[in-house]
Amino acid sequence: MDQQLREMVWQTVAMIPQGKVATYGQIAACCGYPGHARGVGHILKKLPPQTALPWHRVINARGEIALPPDSESYQLQKQRLEQEGVEFERDKIRLRLYQWDGSVDDSVTEN
DNA sequence: GTTGTGACTACCA
DNA sequence: ATGGTAGCCACAA
Numbered sequence: 076m077d078q079q080l081r082e083m084v085w086q087t088v089a090m091i092p093q094g095k096v097a098t099y100g101q102i103a104a105c106c107g108y109p110g111h112a113r114g115v116g117h118i119l120k121k122l123p124p125q126t127a128l129p130w131h132r133v134i135n136a137r138g139e140i141a142l143p144p145d146s147e148s149y150q151l152q153k154q155r156l157e158q159e160g161v162e163f164e165r166d167k168i169r170l171r172l173y174q175w176d177g178s179v180d181d182s183v184t185e186n
Numbered sequence: 187g188t189t190g191t192g193a194c195t196a197c198c199a
Numbered sequence: 200a201t202g203g204t205a206g207c208c209a210c211a212a
Contacts, residue, residue: 099194103208112194114208120193121210133193141193148193 080108084118091132094160096168097175098136116141131155138170 083106091097097105099112108114119130131152135141142149144166153163162169 100196103194108208110195110207111209112207113192114194116193117209118193130193135193136195143193146193152193 080106080111080114081118081121083107084115085128088119088128088130088133091129091175093129093132095173095175096132096134096156096161096170098134099141100136101175102133112136129155132159132175134168138168139166 084102087102087105088097099115100109103109103111103115106115115133119128119133122128122130133141140149140152142152153166156168157163161173
């Protein structure tokens with residue numbers, strides 16, 4: 076169950092186009108688990124550091140990086156986003172331009 | 187099993 | 200806009 080959610084989150088995050096971002100709630104909803112935003116956050120936290128998943132494109136509903144500012148992952152995520160062309164307004168992302176649709180295909184193949 | 191904490195979100199003052 | 204509160208789920212002790 077939670078493992079299946081984990082896989083679904085993986086593929087959902089993996090299909091986020093470069094230069095765009097998605098929120099935890101959005102991903103959870105796309106996985107068929109609305110309200111599991113927090114669970115998504117935990118899953119991403121459990122990701123291995125060498126993962127190929129663009130976890131840095133996942134942000135909170137406020138349009139900010141969800142990690143604590145003191146964390147190094149925060150800096151890394153912000154840096155990666157800027158590198159992909161995502162503009163920041165102070166520490167917040169301009170969601171108007173970079174919000175992700177979340178078009179998901181159910182027939183995605185298993186990873 | 188219970189409790190506390192956290193990469194969350196929505197609602198209300 | 201900002202801050203507090205409640206609901207949510209997963210995980211560690």
